[in-house]
Amino acid sequence: PFSSKFVKEECCVIMGFRYGPYVNIYSLPKVRNVHPVPESNFAILKEDIEYLENSHRDGRILGFIHTHNPEDYDYNEPSQNDLSGLPDGYIGGIWSANKLFLYNRKGEVKYRFLDP
Numbered sequence: 001p002f003s004s005k006f007v008k009e010e011c012c013v014i015m016g017f018r019y020g021p022y023v024n025i026y027s028l029p030k031v032r033n034v035h036p037v038p039e040s041n042f043a044i045l046k047e048d049i050e051y052l053e054n055s056h057r058d059g060r061i062l063g064f065i066h067t068h069n070p071e072d073y074d075y076n077e078p079s080q081n082d083l084s085g086l087p088d089g090y091i092g093g094i095w096s097a098n099k100l101f102l103y104n105r106k107g108e109v110k111y112r113f114l115d116p
Contacts, residue, residue, distance in 0.1 A: 001028050002095050006069045008038040013049070014063040014091055015056050023091070026059055033066075041081065042066045063091030063102075070097035078103050 002010050015027040029052060035043040044064070053061060064086070068075040075096040078086075086092045086105050094101045103109045 001030050002067055006067060006071075006096075009033055009035070009040065009042040009066050009068070010095075011042050011044055011064060011066045013044075013052055013061055014065060014093065015052065015059045016062050017059055018062065023062060025062065027056065028065065029056075040069075061090070063093060065093030065095055065100070068094050068096040076101045077109070078107055083107050 001012050010030065011033050012028045012030045014025055015029065016023060016025040018024075031044050031048045031052070033042045034045055035041040049061065066082075076094060076099065078092055078094060078101075082092060082094070082103075083105060088105055090105070092103045092105070094103070101109050
C-alpha cells in the first residue's frame, strides 16, 4: 500500500486475527501521518485508530507498519522512537527498499519479506 518512492514516512495499520502463535492479516488500511516532521517520524491520530476499530468489526488491530528512507544506514532496524511508541503485544513493521521487516517491542526483527 506504499508509494514506490520515499518522500515521507507513510503508515498503515495491520488488521487481522491471532490464532495462538499464528497471525492472519486481512487488511492493511493506510492512515494519515500527522507528525510535524513526517520526513523522519510518524504519528497516528487516536480518532483514526478508533475509526478503524469500529469499521472492521470482524478483526482487530494487530500492529502498525511505516516506511523508512532506504538511504538511511539502518533503514531496516526500528528506531528507539519506533520501539517506545509500539504498544505491548502489537506487531511493528518497517517497509523500506521493497522489503518488509516485522519486529516486536524488544526490537527483535522476527520476519523479513521481499516484495513479490
